[in-house]
Amino acid sequence: MQVMKERDDTKPLSGIVQLDDVYWGGEQHGGKPGRGSSNKTPFVVAISLTDDGQPLHMNMNVVNGFKTQEIKNWADMHLSDGCTVVSDGLACFRAVTKSHCTHVSIVTGGGSSCVEIEAFR
Numbered sequence: 069m070q071v072m073k074e075r076d077d078t079k080p081l082s083g084i085v086q087l088d089d090v091y092w093g094g095e096q097h098g099g100k101p102g103r104g105s106s107n108k109t110p111f112v113v114a115i116s117l118t119d120d121g122q123p124l125h126m127n128m129n130v131v132n133g134f135k136t137q138e139i140k141n142w143a144d145m146h147l148s149d150g151c152t153v154v155s156d157g158l159a160c161f162r163a164v165t166k167s168h169c170t171h172v173s174i175v176t177g178g179g180s181s182c183v184e185i186e187a188f189r
């Protein structure tokens with residue numbers, strides 16, 4: 069897995085790319101919950117897909133928070149011009165359009181009510 073990540077990090081993703089925000093870190097009692105928690109590291113996960121929706125390449129990078137300029141800088145380094153980026157409704161992901169990509173936002177709601185597979189609720 070690490071070798072695949074390092075290989076994929078050296079070339080920009082192209083075509084249809086799924087993009088999401090992820091936080092690495094455990095639960096901290098007594099601290100700020102969610103995205104603002106001091107014990108969590110934010111990073112971007114992006115996967116380019118084949119025409120039939122199968123994963124082709126992936127990219128995982130730590131970012132300095134989910135801000136428009138940070139995502140634009142990430143996109144400049146990791147996305148090819150003209151790709152179509154599909155993400156959730158996180159506002160900063162619109163920044164990929166400043167890097168010559170198309171952005172499609174799909175908002176599904178939040179919490180366990182939007183999860184279709186019972187085991188993941």
